[in-house]
Amino acid sequence: MKQSRRRFIKAAAAGTLAAAIPLSRLKFLSPAEVKAATGDASIRWIFLVDTQKCVGCGFCVKACKIENEVPYDAPITRTWVERYVVTADGATHIDSPLGGRDGFIDGRIDGRDIKPGEISKAFFVPKLCNQCDNPPCVQVCPVGATYQTLDGVVLVDRSWCIGCGYCIMACPYGVRFFHPVHKVAEKCNFCYHRISMGLKTACEQACPFGARQLGNLHDPADPVTRRIMTERVAVLKDEYGTKPQVFYIGLDEAVR
Amino acid sequence: MSEPMVVHGLDWTIKELFVYPNEFIYWAIQIVMYPYMTGLVAGAFVLSSLYHVFGQQDLKEMARFSLVFSLALLPVAAMPLLLHLQQPLRAINPLLTPHFTSAIAAFGFVFSAYAMIVLSEIWFVYRKYFVEQANALRGMPGLVNSGKHLLYNLLTLGAHDSGDSAVAKDKKAVKILAATGIPVACFLHGYAGFIFGSVKANALWMSPLMPVIFIMSAVVSGIALCMLTYICILKWSQFRTARNKGAGGQAAAGGVQIETINKAARYLLGFLLAAISLELLDLIFRGYTAMKSWDILRSIMYGKDFINIFVLQYGLGNLVPLILLLLPRATVNRTAIALILVLYGIFMMRWNVVIGGQAFSLSFSGYMHYQLPIIPHNLETFKEGLCGALTVAAMPFILFYGLNKIIPAIKQTGH
Ligand code: SF4
Ligand code: SF4
Numbered sequence: 001m002k003q004s005r006r007r008f009i010k011a012a013a014a015g016t017l018a019a020a021i022p023l024s025r026l027k028f029l030s031p032a033e034v035k036a037a038t039g040d041a042s043i044r045w046i047f048l049v050d051t052q053k054c055v056g057c058g059f060c061v062k063a064c065k066i067e068n069e070v071p072y073d074a075p076i077t078r079t080w081v082e083r084y085v086v087t088a089d090g091a092t093h094i095d096s097p098l099g100g101r102d103g104f105i106d107g108r109i110d111g112r113d114i115k116p117g118e119i120s121k122a123f124f125v126p127k128l129c130n131q132c133d134n135p136p137c138v139q140v141c142p143v144g145a146t147y148q149t150l151d152g153v154v155l156v157d158r159s160w161c162i163g164c165g166y167c168i169m170a171c172p173y174g175v176r177f178f179h180p181v182h183k184v185a186e187k188c189n190f191c192y193h194r195i196s197m198g199l200k201t202a203c204e205q206a207c208p209f210g211a212r213q214l215g216n217l218h219d220p221a222d223p224v225t226r227r228i229m230t231e232r233v234a235v236l237k238d239e240y241g242t243k244p245q246v247f248y249i250g251l252d253e254a255v256r
Numbered sequence: 257m258s259e260p261m262v263v264h265g266l267d268w269t270i271k272e273l274f275v276y277p278n279e280f281i282y283w284a285i286q287i288v289m290y291p292y293m294t295g296l297v298a299g300a301f302v303l304s305s306l307y308h309v310f311g312q313q314d315l316k317e318m319a320r321f322s323l324v325f326s327l328a329l330l331p332v333a334a335m336p337l338l339l340h341l342q343q344p345l346r347a348i349n350p351l352l353t354p355h356f357t358s359a360i361a362a363f364g365f366v367f368s369a370y371a372m373i374v375l376s377e378i379w380f381v382y383r384k385y386f387v388e389q390a391n392a393l394r395g396m397p398g399l400v401n402s403g404k405h406l407l408y409n410l411l412t413l414g415a416h417d418s419g420d421s422a423v424a425k426d427k428k429a430v431k432i433l434a435a436t437g438i439p440v441a442c443f444l445h446g447y448a449g450f451i452f453g454s455v456k457a458n459a460l461w462m463s464p465l466m467p468v469i470f471i472m473s474a475v476v477s478g479i480a481l482c483m484l485t486y487i488c489i490l491k492w493s494q495f496r497t498a499r500n501k502g503a504g505g506q507a508a509a510g511g512v513q514i515e516t517i518n519k520a521a522r523y524l525l526g527f528l529l530a531a532i533s534l535e536l537l538d539l540i541f542r543g544y545t546a547m548k549s550w551d552i553l554r555s556i557m558y559g560k561d562f563i564n565i566f567v568l569q570y571g572l573g574n575l576v577p578l579i580l581l582l583l584p585r586a587t588v589n590r591t592a593i594a595l596i597l598v599l600y601g602i603f604m605m606r607w608n609v610v611i612g613g614q615a616f617s618l619s620f621s622g623y624m625h626y627q628l629p630i631i632p633h634n635l636e637t638f639k640e641g642l643c644g645a646l647t648v649a650a651m652p653f654i655l656f657y658g659l660n661k662i663i664p665a666i667k668q669t670g671h
Contacts, residue, residue, distance in 0.1 A: 074263050080277045094274035094621055110273060127276075136456060142360035143349040162349050163342020165264075165282040166360055172457035174276030174618045178264040183342040239548075240456055256274070256619035 039149030044217040044245075045190055046152070048224045048233070049126050051250040053211040056081055056124035061101040063206030067191060076177040077101065078188040079128040079203055084254050085109060087118045092254045100124075125255050126212060128203070129154065129175045129188035130236065130244030137167035137176065137187075146185065152217075152245060153192050158184045172240045190214060217245070264342065267637050268629050273622035281614045281626045284640040286340040288610045289648045291448045291470060292477070292603055293333040296652070298441040299478010300326035301374065305441075306523065308377075308434035314519040317666070321489075322482040323381065324665035327374050328656035334367065335648050339639045359451045366447060370440050377433040379413070380426045382663050386411045387418045407662070445474040452609060459549030459620075460556075460613040465538050472531035477602040479524045483517060484595040485656075487588060489666060517591055521581050528598065532574055535605070552620045560623065561615060565608050573601015 064079045065072050081100030085093040093109040104124075107113065135154050138146050145161035148154050161184035168176040168185060179186035191201040195214060199205075204212045215224025227233075233247040236255070248255075265280025300322045306312045307319030338344050354361040386408050393405035415422075446467035452458075453466025539557075542550060557565055580594035611626045629641030638644055659665070 071261055074261065075266065076263055076278050082274075092621070094619070096274075096277055099277040138357075140358045140360070140455075141355055142358040142363075143346075143353050144355035145349075160346070160349060160353070161343065162346040164337075164340070164360060165342070166358065166451075168278075168282050169455050170457055172618060174279045177278040177280070178282070178342055180261040180263045183264075256621055 038147075038155070039151040039153070041150040042218055043151040045131060045195060046215050046217045046224065046228070047128065047131075047190065047246040048213045048215060048227060049128075049246060049248050050211050050213075051123055051125050051248060053209045054081065054124040054126055055209060056083055056100060056104045057208065058100045058103040059206040059208060060126060060203035060212060061099050063202040064188070064191075065101065067194075067202035070186070071180050074180050075099075076180070076186075078175075078186070079126065082125045082127060082255075083109070083122070084125065084252065085114055085122045086120050086252075086254055087114060088120045089118075094254075094256065121252075123250070123252065125248075125251070126203075127173070127175070127236075128246060129190070130173060130242065130246045131190060133243035133245060134241060136170040136172070136240070136242060140166045140170040142166065149192075153190050154187070155189050155192060156185050156187065158182050161185050172237050172242060173244075262634065262636050264636065267634075268627045268640070270625040270627060271617075271622060272625065273617075274619055275617040275622040275624055276619055279617055279624065281611065281624055283340075283610055283614060284626065285628060285642075285645045286336040286640055286648070288603075288606045289336040289645055290333070290340070291445070291452075291474075291610075292606045293329065293336060293648065293652075294445050294448050295470065295474030295477045295602065295606075296481050297326050297329040297333050297370075297478065298445040298471070299475045299480075300329060300482050301437055301441040301478070302475050303479045303482050303520065303523070305434040305438050308430055309438065312519070314516060317513070317516055318482060318486055318520055320381065321486050321665045322478075323374070323378060324659055324663055325482055325485060325652070325656055326478075327378055328659050329652045330371055330374060331655065332648060332651040335651060337363075339644050339648070359447065359454055363447070366440070366444050370437070370444050373433055373437045373440060377430055377437065378663065379411075380429045380433065383412065383415060383426055384418050384423055385663070387416050390416070411662075442471050442474075446471045452613070457618060458613050459547075459553060459616075461609065463538055465534055469531060469534045469538065472527050472534060473602050473605055475527045476524060476531055477599060479520060479527070480595045480598040480602075483520050483524070484592060484599070485653075486666075487517065487592050487595075491588075493666075514586065514588055514591075517588060518586055521586070521591060521594075524598070525578070525581055528574065528578065532570075549620060552616045556612060556615050556623075560625075561608060561612050564604060564612070569601055569604035569608055573597055573604050577601065 058081055061077055061079055061081060064070070065077060068078055070076065070078055075098065077099035079099070080096050082094055082096045083100070083104050087093065093112065093114060095104075095109045097104075097106075131153050133152070135146075135148060138148050138154060141147075141161075142164060143160055143162055145157045146154060146167050147157070158179075163178065163184055165178070165185070168178070171187075176185055176187045178184065191199070191203075194201060201212070201214050204214055213224045215222045215228070217225055217228075219225060220229075227249075228247050231249060233249055234251040235244040235247060236251075238244065263280075265282050265284075268284060269280040271279075303315070304319040304321075304323040304326065307315040338347055341347055350361055351364045354365070356362065390405060390408040390412055393401055393408065396402070396405065449467035449470025452461040452470075453463050455461045542553060577594035577597040580590055580597070583590075614624055614626070616623055629637035632638035632641050632643055656665070
């Protein structure tokens with residue numbers, strides 16, 4: 001009896017070992033390592049938003065929704081425009097109805113009528129994914145479905161995302177959401193399919209005032225890069241250490 | 257597009273003031289259930305280990321029971337995650353391509369390791385019983401008996417030696433497994449705390465204390481649930497024997513021993529006090545340092561969620577049971593009430609962390625309110641609503657009922 005128990009344990013141990021050997025022959029690549037093969041290392045895509053030029057028409061939001069097949073009437077969007085109204089009493093009023101898709105035609109914010117005389121300053125701020133240099137969304141994805149390409153853009157692999165939502169929680173900018181149809185994490189990717197072919201992003205192309213511009217940080221001759229290098233620019237929420245790569249001109253202290 | 261279009265979170269999120277367009281309550285009731293369930297698993301196991309490792313003789317009866325109960329809780333700990341995933345069919349992906357910078361990636365591994373420990377510990381505890389059953393059932397007539405014989409024979413895994421030295425070896429193995437199990441159980445749960453504590457984007461969650469708070473409260477909830485179920489089962493069997501034998505049957509089948517309950521309650525108190533102190537420390541620290549996020553956090557804690565946090569969690573869920581347990585001349589019934597309140601308090605703590613952490617916008621300029629879907633009108637509102645949560649909550653008891661048929665968790669006779 002005793003003998004048979006010992007034999008059983010021995011056999012089990014041998015079996016486990018035998019099964020483990022062929023496994024160890026396989027090389028273990030992290031998903032990020034596999035995916036990082038995407039992209040061109042001589043490029044670092046960046047973005048410049050000139051808030052002074054934005055009039056809040058929402059053309060960029062419209063264009064993005066159509067280009068990237070994000071359901072038009074669903075209240076989620078890859079890019080959006082925020083309206084800031086700072087009144088004389090120092091209060092800040094912010095809104096972004098439907099992400100600013102239809103422009104800002106209503107003078108009320110949160111049901112509150114603000115008289116033009118009360119306003120001390122007002123402006124629009126377009127938002128999109130910052131394609132962070134230190135992206136927390138990539139860090140927290142348990143399966144490596146969110147990954148960063150060599151040219152800096154953060155992408156989501158729709159065929160591998162398990163839909164846990166951890167990346168949505170990890171992004172300090174509220175950029176991510178679940179795609180209502182594909183049921184996976186979704187976000188702005190600078191129209192990666194377009195820019196890789198040398199086209200402009202849909203939002204940049206749609207903006208009548210040139211408030212949005214894509215650039216390549218690795219190209220010193222790039223006009224966007226030159227502006228970022230020579231003018232005073234700011235980024236959003238740098239206290240999170242994410243190293244955002246969307247730069248803003250005319251950012252205000254009130255901007256969230 | 258043929259597929260149904262559901263914006264995740266839209267059904268149960270109410271926004272107030274300025275909230276980014278894509279912000280919703282993405283982590284809903286199932287993510288409240290997840291740490292609650294893993295906490296119960298870990299706690300139940302720690303309780304059983306107190307006897308096996310530290311030789312707390314007074315917990316002997318509870319130990320067996322809570323070990324089996326922790327096995328019943330185990331599959332249920334993973335259930336909320338499956339119900340939460342948008343792509344549940346891909347749940348295996350984290351094991352196929354684990355991305356180890358993510359706190360979730362190792363969940364499957366830690367969880368499986370823990371499951372192996374619990375399973376093998378139970379095997380060693382019950383091996384002698386399996387052998388006895390297999391021997392007793394050998395040659396008994398009837399299909400059920402031969403089926404049972406086969407089952408127990410299989411469960412022995414071919415180790416039929418029930419001599420003293422073999423049983424002594426079993427005991428040793430149990431001790432080793434229980435000892436390795438404690439850190440793994442704590443890790444499993446502390447790690448659930450890390451999942452939240454490491455989200456730097458969330459002002460309420462980000463705290464290095466989070467894992468420790470989670471472990472403490474996990475042990476509290478696990479002990480409380482084991483004690484409560486134990487009391488209920490014993491009361492029930494006492495009631496049954498009393499009914500069968502007429503009056504005066506209380507000596508049979510072991511009534512609830514107030515001494516056993518009191519001893520377990522003492523451990524519970526210790527862990528409960530640790531959990532509360534840590535939570536208060538966290539709160540005081542946040543208020544004192546008053547970082548940028550404090551304004552909105554304060555308006556949540558002292559305003560919108562005041563009832564949830566201070567009345568229901570700290571008051572009803574911590575303070576009241578604390579008093580009930582500390583008052584002299586404890587009775588079984590009073591302890592049972594205290595235990596129910598403790599379980600409720602820990603649940604509210606999970607709720608206030610998970611839902612409370614999403615009650616304010618990342619913009620710090622607006623709020624989100626969570627409305628628990630009660631009557632489901634589609635799959636989402638079922639899974640992430642009251643029905644889904646109740647399904648998860650009921651599961652361990654169903655599993656325990658089945659398990660108890662094969663491996664009796666409570667000794668009915670006094671040997
Ligand atoms: S903005 Fe958010 S989604 Fe975009 S890269 Fe940064 S963390 Fe990720
Ligand atoms: S939702 Fe998808 S992309 Fe985001 S962390 Fe989970 S698996 Fe990764």
